[in-house]
Amino acid sequence: xxxxxxxxxxxxxxxxxxxxxxxxxxxxxxxxxxxxxxxxxxxxxxxxxxxxxxxxxxxxxxxxxxxxxxxxxxxxxxxxxxxxxxxxxxxxxxxxxxxxxxxxxxxxxxxxxxxxxxxxxxxxxxxxxxxxxxxxxxxxxxxxxxxxxxxxxxxxxxxxxxxxxxxxxxxxxxxxxxxxxxxxxxxxxxxxxxxxxxxxxxxxxxxxxxxxxxxxxxxxxxxxxxxxxxxxxxxxxxxxxxxxxxxxxxxxxxxxxxxxxxxxxxxxxxxxxxxxxxxxxxxxxxxxxxxxxxxxxxxxxxxxxxxxxxxxxxxxxxxxxxxxxxxxxxxxxxxxxxxxxxxxxxxxxxxxxxxxxxxxxxxxxxxxxxxxxxxxxxxxxxxxxxxxxxxxxxxxxxxxxxxxxxxxxxxxxxxxxxxxxxxxxxxxxxxx
Amino acid sequence: xxxxxxxxxxxxxxxxxxxxxxxxxxxxxxxxxxxxxxxxxxxxxxxxxxxxxxxxxxxxxxxxxxxxxxxxxxxxxxxxxxxxxxxxxxxxxxxxxxxxxxxxxxxxxxxxxxxxxxxxxxxxxxxxxxxxxxxxxxxxxxxxxxxxxxxxxxxxxxxxxxxxxxxxxxxxxxxxxxxxxxxxxxxxxxxxxxxxxxxxxxxxxxxxxxxxxxxxxxxxxxxxxxxxxxxxxxxxxxxxxxxxxxxxxxxxxxxxxxxxxxxx
Numbered sequence: 001x002x003x004x005x006x007x008x009x010x011x012x013x014x015x016x017x018x019x020x021x022x023x024x025x026x027x028x029x030x031x032x033x034x035x036x037x038x039x040x041x042x043x044x045x046x047x048x049x050x051x052x053x054x055x056x057x058x059x060x061x062x063x064x065x066x067x068x069x070x071x072x073x074x075x076x077x078x079x080x081x082x083x084x085x086x087x088x089x090x091x092x093x094x095x096x097x098x099x100x101x102x103x104x105x106x107x108x109x110x111x112x113x114x115x116x117x118x119x120x121x122x123x124x125x126x127x128x129x130x131x132x133x134x135x136x137x138x139x140x141x142x143x144x145x146x147x148x149x150x151x152x153x154x155x156x157x158x159x160x161x162x163x164x165x166x167x168x169x170x171x172x173x174x175x176x177x178x179x180x181x182x183x184x185x186x187x188x189x190x191x192x193x194x195x196x197x198x199x200x201x202x203x204x205x206x207x208x209x210x211x212x213x214x215x216x217x218x219x220x221x222x223x224x225x226x227x228x229x230x231x232x233x234x235x236x237x238x239x240x241x242x243x244x245x246x247x248x249x250x251x252x253x254x255x256x257x258x259x260x261x262x263x264x265x266x267x268x269x270x271x272x273x274x275x276x277x278x279x280x281x282x283x284x285x286x287x288x289x290x291x292x293x294x295x296x297x298x299x300x301x302x303x304x305x306x307x308x309x310x311x312x313x314x315x316x317x318x319x320x321x322x323x324x325x326x327x328x329x330x331x332x333x334x335x336x337x338x339x340x341x342x343x344x345x346x347x348x349x350x351x352x353x354x355x356x357x358x359x360x361x362x363x364x365x366x367x368x369x370x371x372x373x374x375x376x377x378x379x380x381x382x383x384x385x386x387x388x389x390x391x392x393x394x395x396x397x398x399x400x401x402x403x404x405x406x407x408x409x410x411x412x413x414x415x416x417x418x419x420x421x422x423x424x425x426x427x428x429x430x431x432x
Numbered sequence: 433x434x435x436x437x438x439x440x441x442x443x444x445x446x447x448x449x450x451x452x453x454x455x456x457x458x459x460x461x462x463x464x465x466x467x468x469x470x471x472x473x474x475x476x477x478x479x480x481x482x483x484x485x486x487x488x489x490x491x492x493x494x495x496x497x498x499x500x501x502x503x504x505x506x507x508x509x510x511x512x513x514x515x516x517x518x519x520x521x522x523x524x525x526x527x528x529x530x531x532x533x534x535x536x537x538x539x540x541x542x543x544x545x546x547x548x549x550x551x552x553x554x555x556x557x558x559x560x561x562x563x564x565x566x567x568x569x570x571x572x573x574x575x576x577x578x579x580x581x582x583x584x585x586x587x588x589x590x591x592x593x594x595x596x597x598x599x600x601x602x603x604x605x606x607x608x609x610x611x612x613x614x615x616x617x618x619x620x621x622x623x624x625x626x627x628x629x630x631x632x633x634x635x636x637x638x639x640x641x642x643x644x645x646x647x648x649x650x651x652x653x654x655x656x657x658x659x660x661x662x663x664x665x666x667x668x669x670x671x672x673x674x675x676x677x678x679x680x681x682x683x684x685x686x687x688x689x690x691x692x693x694x695x696x
């Protein structure tokens with residue numbers, strides 16, 4: 001009974017803390033400006049099912065795709081077991097699903113075990129790719145101490161969780177063989193059977209191991225759940241809404257700014273009466289609150305895999321720009337602004353901004369807008385949209401573009417071409 | 433150029449009370465850049481050859497605003513766009529073929545939101561259509577048999593708009609040996625000119641992007657590097673020159689290849 005109460009308290013606390021952090025994240029995402037992504041719900045659902053659920057964009061890198069599939073399927077499916085653990089924990093039962101599910105239960109437990117082994121394999125391979133093989137994709141200026149630790153912490157937690165799960169099953173199996181009273185005959189254990197020889201023979205020791213692993217597994221899952229909001233691993237949740245709200249327009253289409261349309265229309269036609277545009281603000285983005293909520297959702301979705309940066313033509317030729325850094329900086333700044341609100345209230349100014357305090361001018365001007373990054377992202381994150389907003393601020397609010405671009409603007413304005421040619425000569429090619 | 437080809441302007445056509453089937457939007461590079469002008473004339477030769485009733489805007493054409501938009505100057509972009517839309521709508525233009533993927537992308541995707549709705553195709557798509565309809569073949573001109581050709585995907589045609597097959601169609605009918613670079617189609621590597629980079633010096637780095645790209649192309653030992661964008665043309669040609677390979681390796685637009693194959 002005491003244990004059931006403790007379990008209830010831990011479960012409730014874990015869920016409460018997680019909800020609190022999720023609310024904070026939703027609040028932070030809503031710091032962004034409005035943008036309408038409510039159109040075409042069917043197409044959005046299909047995109048989500050294909051890209052997030054079906055992992056369709058992972059296959060471009062087959063090795064990573066297979067390893068990731070092991071961990072992904074393993075984690076989703078094994079979490080069905082968590083449901084049973086929670087019920088058992090709350091009501092003091094043991095393997096409550098065994099009786100109603102009958103033979104199916106054995107199949108389920110067996111498949112969980114196989115998946116657990118595959119998860120372990122995948123996670124160890126991932127760890128090796130990062131720390132032993134040292135793939136270039138996982139390095140870079142933005143991959144400082146915390147992002148690298150974060151990645152390894154996730155992998156290590158998963159090793160612990162899967163190991164506890166398998167040892168729990170192994171001890172349970174041995175207790176079943178011993179005919180221990182509480183341990184009903186249930187489950188099929190194709191993987192954990194291999195652990196039997198290293199387990200002790202005494203019933204009390206086995207019960208201690210089984211109980212320790214049971215508690216470790218479920219408390220570990222709750223702890224992991226609450227680690228997610230602070231980690232890049234939050235992508236396991238965000239991948240779904242983020243792909244649902246994907247940009248469905250052609251990648252080459254940049255948004256037309258309604259606030260600018262009004263002014264331009266008024267300039268071209270003095271009789272034009274401007275349509276009301278929601279909240280002026282500034283042109284482009286200087287800080288996270290100038291971006292859209294979708295840009296900010298993108299930042300929380302990024303799991304720092306570096307596919308974007310590895311295909312970025314600017315980055316691969318040694319320029320400072322890294323699309324992954326754009327996303328990580330956006331998230332870091334958003335979290336900072338969020339913390340400021342918590343500590344100092346809504347209107348606190350800390351004198352910092354996304355542009356300059358985090359992302360430099362040199363980075364934003366190195367982009368060729370080629371869309372390689374957006375194409376490479378397995379969860380449809382759009383770093384380019386943020387870069388363009390920062391450029392817009394730089395050009396339209398500060399008139400701070402590289403000198404040669406200012407010349408280009410001047411030429412378009414005066415000659416209708418980006419070069420210094422007279423518009424009268426535009427059709428000269430046809431006269432030769 | 434064959435002086436017998438007269439390139440009609442919209443103004444001339446309107447004066448005669450005629451409307452063309454399609455407007456050829458030349459673009460700034462195609463109008464002023466010497467290398468691109470040659471491609472522009474070749475596109476006209478193809479239009480003339482198949483007897484399409486077309487016209488150009490001539491001096492009434494102006495920059496679409498693409499480089500301004502990519503560089504963050506939305507004001508200038510919309511000024512250009514709205515002025516162009518007035519001109520296009522004034523002539524009641526319905527269908528446009530462009531000689532540049534950047535113009536293509538901008539008019540097709542970004543003008544509708546500002547009130548300019550047209551059917552827009554890139555010249556590679558026109559060539560593809562003409563081949564599919566049997567109006568354009570590869571006969572009567574230079575033979576490309578045995579020539580090794582690789583195609584460089586312009587970002588604003590490929591990834592930006594998903595047009596990968598149209599330009600390849602023009603090459604497939606040549607009986608040449610087509611080889612793909614490892615980074616092709618949706619994995620294609622930018623030439624380095626997009627996003628208004630064409631009009632500025634690159635940021636500090638270890639290498640220029642066009643060198644990275646042409647390195648990859650030259651590794652295939654091609655006779656021809658084909659593309660279908662005037663900016664890619666400049667960047668790739670400069671890259672080939674950088675390796676002193678301009679004698680062995682030609683950088684050609686698919687319109688030029690089509691004209692050569694048909695002896696136009």
